Amino acid sequence: MADIEIKDIIKKENLVYSKSKILTDNEMHYCPGCSHGTSHKLVAEVIEEMGIQEKTIGISPVGCSVLAYNYLDIDWQQAAHGRAPALATAAKRLMPDHFVFTYQGDGDLASIGTAEILHACNRGENITVIFVNNAIYGMTGGQMAPTTLIGMPTATSPYGREAALHGFPLKITELIAQLPGVAYVTRQSVHTPAAARKAKKAIRKGFENQEKKIGTSFIEIVSTCSSGWKLSPVASNQWMEEHMFKFYPLGDLKDAERDNEADYKKYIE
Numbered sequence: 001m002a003d004i005e006i007k008d009i010i011k012k013e014n015l016v017y018s019k020s021k022i023l024t025d026n027e028m029h030y031c032p033g034c035s036h037g038t039s040h041k042l043v044a045e046v047i048e049e050m051g052i053q054e055k056t057i058g059i060s061p062v063g064c065s066v067l068a069y070n071y072l073d074i075d076w077q078q079a080a081h082g083r084a085p086a087l088a089t090a091a092k093r094l095m096p097d098h099f100v101f102t103y104q105g106d107g108d109l110a111s112i113g114t115a116e117i118l119h120a121c122n123r124g125e126n127i128t129v130i131f132v133n134n135a136i137y138g139m140t141g142g143q144m145a146p147t148t149l150i151g152m153p154t155a156t157s158p159y160g161r162e163a164a165l166h167g168f169p170l171k172i173t174e175l176i177a178q179l180p181g182v183a184y185v186t187r188q189s190v191h192t193p194a195a196a197r198k199a200k201k202a203i204r205k206g207f208e209n210q211e212k213k214i215g216t217s218f219i220e221i222v223s224t225c226s227s228g229w230k231l232s233p234v235a236s237n238q239w240m241e242e243h244m245f246k247f248y249p250l251g252d253l254k255d256a257e258r259d260n261e262a263d264y265k266k267y268i269e
Helices: 035-050 064-070 084-094 106-112 114-123 172-177 193-212 233-247 262-268
Strands: 056-060 075-078 099-105 128-133 182-189 216-222 251-255
Touching (some): 035 064, 035 099, 064 075, 064 099, 084 099, 099 193, 106 128, 128 193, 172 216, 193 216
Parallel strands (some): 056 075, 056 099, 099 128, 182 216
Antiparallel strands (some): 182 251
C-alpha cells in the first residue's frame, strides 16, 4: 500500500483539480505570494483548454518574467527589455495562424517599452498582451517604476513618490484603451479565487480575439511584490486592495466587439 501513489487511488470522477499539462514540473523562482505564479497557471489552463499548445508562442522580455519559458511548455522567444511587442508583431505576421502573446511587467512595458507597446497597439497587431503591474521594479532591487503610486516608498524613492519630483503614476492601460487598433482592454487581479476566475476569462477572451482577427487584446493584472514592497504576502494583498485598486480599478476598459464600436467594424468589414 505504501508504494501506491495518490493518483492511483483517486477516482477520476472525484478529482477536483489537476495541474495543467502545459505547466512543467520545474520549481518556480518567484517569491512567496508573488502574483506571477498564479498568472502563469491561468495562461497555461487557457492554452490547454483551447487545445492550442502546438500553435502558441510566448514572448517574454527582461524582468521577473524572464524565466517564463521554464514553466510553460510552449514555444518561447526572448525579447530585449521592452521590445516584446515588436518581436510578437514579427512572429504573428510570419505565422498568422499561431497564437502569440507577450508577458510583461510594468518596469518593462510601461517604461523602456512604452514606444513599442503604444505603436503595436495603435497598429492593431493581432496579438494578446498580458501586463503584470505591481508598481515597482521587482527583479532589480525594488526601484520606482512608472506605475508607482504617489507616496509609495521604493528603493529610489525611500520617502515616497512625489509628483513634483518624480512625476505622476502612468496609467498606461487607460492610454492604450484610447487607441483604435485595440479591440479589448481590461484590468484584473489574481488575489482571490473569484478574481483569478475573472482574470482567466479575460485571458481566454484575449486569445479568442486572435481567431477573430479584430486587433490587439490588452490584459492588465494588478499584482503584488512582497519583496519589493517589504511586506508579507498577506499584508501585500491587503495593501493592494486598499491602495492599488483605488488608482487602478478593476474591470473592462474597452470591448469593441461587445459595444459594436466603429473601429471594430473596420476590422471585420
